[in-house]
Amino acid sequence: MRKADVMYRETLAGQLIEDADGYTFAYSRNYLSSPNAEPISLTMPLTDKPFRSNTLFPFFDGLIPEGWLLDITVENWKINPNDRMSLLLTCCKDCIGAVGIVESKN
Numbered sequence: 001m002r003k004a005d006v007m008y009r010e011t012l013a014g015q016l017i018e019d020a021d022g023y024t025f026a027y028s029r030n031y032l033s034s035p036n037a038e039p040i041s042l043t044m045p046l047t048d049k050p051f052r053s054n055t056l057f058p059f060f061d062g063l064i065p066e067g068w069l070l071d072i073t074v075e076n077w078k079i080n081p082n083d084r085m086s087l088l089l090t091c092c093k094d095c096i097g098a099v100g101i102v103e104s105k106n
Contacts, residue, residue, distance in 0.1 A: 001017060001018065001019040001020075002017070002018045002085050002089070002103075003015055003016070003017050003018075003103070003104035003106075004016040004017075004085070004088065004089055004101050004102065004103060004104055005101070005102050005103075005104045006025070006040060006099065006100075006101060007099065007100040007101070007102060008031075008038065008040050008098055008099055009098045010100075011031065011034075012028055012030070012031060013027060013028065013031045013037075013040055013099075014026050014027040014028050014031060014040070015028065015104060016060065016088075016101070018056075018085045021052075021054075022052065022053055022054040022055065023052070023053050023054075023055070023056055023057060023060075023085075024050050024051065024052050024053075025044065025050065025051045025057060025060075026049075026050035026051070027046060027047065027048070029048075032046060032048060040059070040098075040099055041059040043057070043058065043059055044057070044059060056084040056085065056088070060084075060088055060092075060101070061084060063088060063091075063092045063095050063099065063101065064084060064087045064088055064091060064092065065087075065091055070087075073087065073090065073091055077090055088101050089101060089102075089103050
């Protein structure tokens with residue numbers, strides 16, 4: 001099982017988990033209770049119910065580089081291009097936009 005903290009404007013918005021059943025994203029309670037809380041994506045509205053999918057959610061997959069930048073990432077970090085969670089954790093700490101992905105420490 002691998003976990004990633006999903007940051008929104010440098011605030012912990014939730015956690016993305018990859019396990020044998022696929023992927024789960026859930027907003028943190030603290031984030032949901034914040035008066036400034038905004039959804040990370042229109043496809044993932046604010047809710048206390050987790051989102052589940054067999055494949056990486058399109059929103060997160062869209063953060064991963066494509067083309068020549070993906071080729072450089074795969075070659076330099078020796079990551080299988082099909083290992084979307086590793087690519088997300090490696091490449092998406094400081095994305096363009098409000099969302100960042102960092103490996104969870106818990």
